[in-house]
Amino acid sequence: MDENEKDLNRQDPPEEQKTPAGRRYIRIKPFVLLMMAFGLILATAGVTFFALTVGDDKVVEVVSPQTDRSQFKKLFDAYDAVKKDYYEDITDEELVNGAINGLIDSLGDPYSDYLDEVEAEHLNESITSSFEGIGAEIQERNGHIMIVSPIKNSPAEKAHLQPDDIILEVDGKSIQGMSSSEAVLLIRGEKGSSVTLKIQRAGMEEPVDVTVVRDVIPIETVYAEMLDDQVAHIQISSFSENTYKELLAGIEEMEKAGMKGMVVDVRQNPGGLLNSAIDISNLFVEDGKPLFQIEDKGKKPEVYYAKAGRKIKVPVVLLIDGGSASASEILTGAMMESAGIPTVGEHSFGKGTVQTPRQFKDGSNLKLTTSKWLTPEGNWIHEKGIEPDYPVAQPPYVKLPYIDPETEMTEGTTSMTVLAAEEMLEAVGYDPGEADGVYDERTKEAVEHLQQDEGLEVDGILAGDTTYSLMDKLREKIKTDDPQMKKAAELVHEQIK
Incomplete structure (x- = not known):
């Protein structure tokens, strides 16, 4: 899967068959390429660009500019002006891709998108095999890139990225106004490399920087x-x-x-x-x-x-x-x-x-909402x-942000990151005193108790292995103290009885 939004796979056309009772159902042949989740998906997505097609073949009427140029006169005039007067050289391919992107953007639909050859290739990789990245499904909504969900056991999940987190920047570059496919190209990368995302989360006064080390994301589902x-x-x-x-x-x-x-x-x-x-x-x-x-x-x-x-x-x-x-x-x-x-x-x-995907001969793809x-x-x-x-709601500590282990917190430090650390410490059973964003003596003592329990150097400094240990403990608590799972298991037991 990819840092794209993912939805459902659409395919031409389904085979109709009859059940013994005469009812109609469909058997859809496997379609290797294009989800969307989702749906965002799809992935970052996202949710994530598979699409779903059920129904008749689509007929596309092509209007030739030579026979009806007046309908497109403004477009061609703009094209001619750019080619003639723009101060730098620009290729026909760049102009055509830009025109298509503008056409799709004008719909205001986060699920319709145009993927150039490179973006479409990334999508193919994410569906048919493992890929290298952070493992989160994203989608564009209201000009922002938002996380639909992190993939299980992915770097994104381990970094505590959450659904509805808004990604403001990637490695210091603003991605506001980008499509999800454009953002994916910045977020993905080779295993072992890192990417820093500036994240805005509901309920947080200030955005936080989250550094994620990319890894191979296997397609295990x-x-x-x-x-x-x-x-x-x-x-x-x-x-x-x-x-x-x-x-x-x-x-x-x-x-x-x-x-x-x-x-x-x-x-x-x-x-x-x-x-x-x-x-x-x-x-x-x-x-x-x-x-x-x-x-x-x-x-x-x-x-x-x-x-x-x-x-x-x-x-x-x-x-x-x-x-x-x-x-x-x-x-x-x-x-x-x-x-x-x-x-x-x-x-x-x-x-x-x-969404219906339309594959072009050059490998690019148009994904259009049709039903x-x-x-x-x-x-x-x-x-x-x-x-x-x-x-059943999850407890508040599930939504706590990732703490960068490179950030060192000592007595006297004041920040929103300290507040998150205090809330984590409290959640896993260490008393930091009042959770107020101030790294005071009580906070230091709580960190020292954590370090003792984990066999780490006891210095009261929250950084490096101490931070990793704190987040690992929180992750384990989220897994074991899961009120939603407990309620579901309770309902199953009632049915078994």
Whole structure:
């Protein structure tokens, strides 16, 4: 996955088949290239540029400038003026790409985008293999680049980047007004290299600099583990080519271990391929029941149904949050409305549009919003999200910002970073006194106790390995003291009884 927003994969055209009962469903062939999540995705995205296409072939009418030049006279006049009078040389390719970008930008739609050859190549890499970067899905919204969600176990997650964080700068360069694909080119880079992001987070008075060391981001999307009382926790981090196979393997592993119930977790999942979302939804929705609907411009919604096949028989609860977007929301809608599966967490991201990718001969790609998708009951969740059956908020310390280990804090230091450190110390069981942003004697004593417990040099200075140890403890607390997971497991146990 990529630091792009990711959504759903759209493909031409689906094959229609008949169920034994005569109902129509679709089988969509695998589509290797272009999510969006989501959806932002997609990735940074994001959520992240896969797109979803269901329906008839599209017919494009091409109007030749030679036969109807008057319609484009202003455009051609501007082109001629730039070529003739601009003080530096500029290529035809640069002008054409700029014109297309301007055309798409005028729509004001964060999910429609134009990717030049380089950007499209990065997207292909993120879908078909591992890639090198920070591992976060992003999208452009209202002129800002925002994080949809970090990828599980990625440098972005370890740096405590959060959904809805606004990236103001990349290595000191402002990215305000950039498209998500332009921002991705700045954020991605070779393994081992670092990038500094200036992050604005809701509730913080000042932006903070977050330095992230890039790494290889593998396309591993399913993580299965057994909780107490034979309840399996299966996390799906995105919907990629092999996610369905990974999920079946995870389920088989849990069944061998005696699984009696299941928590499906799509928190922080920005979306992915539609094929994957359909296959996974089919595991939970009875044959012949609706999965979702597609509404093209000027047409009535078309309903797509679950098909026969393997079904999950044990009790299931679904976990969602604000990072669950696009394909995650299709799965959520199908499980809630067509399978009656309880949902726990926070309202989802809210990405309910459909993008059609158009590949050009030079390798560039145009991704255009062409349709809406609706839940089985006809609800359009765009920019609203899906409200879970059991709303459960995460504790405030989950939203604490990353602390740069290169920043040294000693007695007398005053800053917003000190405030974040004090709140982290308190969250993991060390008393820093009043959390007021002042590194006082109580704060120093708390740091010394941390250093003693971790076998570090006891000097009361928060920096380097001490900072890493503090953030690792917080990450472990977030994982083990997860109120959303606890509620989901409780609901599964109730169903088992």
